[in-house]
Amino acid sequence: MTTQTRKLRRSKKPPLRWQRVVLYAVLVAFAIFYLMPVYVLIATGLKSFAEANLSRMWDLPKGLHFDSYVKAWFGSEAEGFRGLNVNFMNSVYLTVPATIISAMWGSINGYILAKWKFRGSDVLFPLLLFGMFIPYQSILIPLVQTLQKINLFGVKFYGSIPGLILAHVIYGIPITTLIFRNYYAGIPTELVEAARIDGANIFGIYRHVLFPLSVPGFVVVMIWQFTSIWNDFLFAATVTSNPATQPITVGLNNLAGSYIVEWNVQMAGALLTALPTLLVYIFLGRYFMRGLMAGSLKG
């Protein structure tokens, strides 16, 4: 129907040629605006140290030099700064478990809130959701004090990756629950009832009906959590103060805030920091979009 009317419209009123040209010109201009920082990032990172001159920022690199990346990754003992390799791995150790745990937990919460509504669940849900909008500054002081007191089996939670995992998993509950709840609400109740008739209980319905259908939901939630945990700075900077345990956003900020680090090394570091989430976006962009839309509640 829509394609038909669109075809109809095209034949009836052919768009003027110059209008199309202007249209594409505006779109390309905006594309250049969005890509401009990427150009600077990549071009600068590839320049040799002699070439990386601030006032010639826009010049193309004369050859391919990976010195900046090497320096950003391994650091430089001579100049006295750390590379991002340790921070990168810290971010991996933080992001992977935190993402998996919050996705599993969110899936269970979403299942209950979508298919096992109880008295008060309609009040509970917005109260839960409020947690994803709060400025985390308002919980930071108690969080630090609490983490300082937690010491499970000799693992300290303050200043460590487990502490950060805990924080991200807990403050990830609202968004993961929201996405899964909306996802499961879209699965017909008839399917649940059919499983009931076959004798499935609350666990069986999840295990045999909802969980097998959850793959897209898990992909959306995991991409969302991966991106936001990888990109987080506030928790990371507050909870970890030792450079050896800091995630990559904090590492990059230290690198960029240091006057001894050349700006082309900073640019290379910025690209290394952005790379994992950029790759996720490039390859799984469709699912990334769905997470974004869920973030605005009415998807």
Place this chain on the structure above:
Amino acid sequence: MLGVRCDHPQQVEDSGALFMPTPKAPLFSGLVVMERPMRRLNWERVVSILLIAPAVIAIAIFVYGFIGWTAYSSLTKWDKLLPDFTLVGLSNYRKLFANQRFQIDLRNTVVFTVLFLISCLIIGFVLAILLDQRIRGEGVFRSIYLFPMSISFIVTGVVWRWLLNPGSAELGSTGINALFDMVGLGFLKTGWYTDPNIGIKAVAIAATWQMSGYTMAMYLAGLRAIPEELREAARVDGASEVQIVRHIILPLLQPITLSAVIVLGHISLKIYDLIVSMTGPGIGFATDVPAYYMWDTTFRGNHFARGAAVAIILLVMVAVLIVPYLVWSTRTEAEV
């Protein structure tokens, strides 16, 4: 009304069919039918509550309990590393509102929020309308506009710090200023974030770069939901394309605009990472914001009570924006 969504009356009938009453005991049949599913539902209801309980308890403690704890701290004398919970009433708040840095911060937040919101909404809307014109390579354009969303504000800050670096006498122009020189727009050169009159507005440019694609995606989704027939009918009635946008599309996209304002608004009130990596508090606090002040005064200055007070003010600002929206949006959802 229903306790558990699964216990529809239909359900009982269905399972009743499974337990067909024997002709010998017709009187008890009803009991047998009713009893079994009810008992099963009861333990399952308990289990369902037990399954959601950890999340509810975690949020109750880590969100509401902690907010309460912060609020309490903001009423105390806690001004060094060691906690001091002597209550002093609202004096921290009084001092804050009299504090020059905090006044500048509030003004910066207002300027930043207004600029950031307006530019994201306009750019996002224009891009969505343009992309909706059956563009070849629409997917490519969309991906380019949206990719900044996927990267950290820290990365954005590091890059834009260099892009908006005005340069110096010995270096000449750098970044965007150098670009202006190259294309003959040299008169547009300014000091960007180093100019106290621009300050936070330069940060808003970087933030717009990052978030306007998101607004575009929201509007585009909204546009695609408007039936083509509606526009077609308007065209038949002789409406121009501009009139269609003005009188049909804009009003229909109002809910999207509201969502975008809420989402962007709460991001803008909380903006912190971008400030840290791009400018810091700036000369004369030209780029300082409450979220930055809170962290600075709490974890660098050890003025915990004051930091808690800033945090609570920040929370109230966000809550004023978010709570009505949350109530409205879960209510309309329940009606559907």
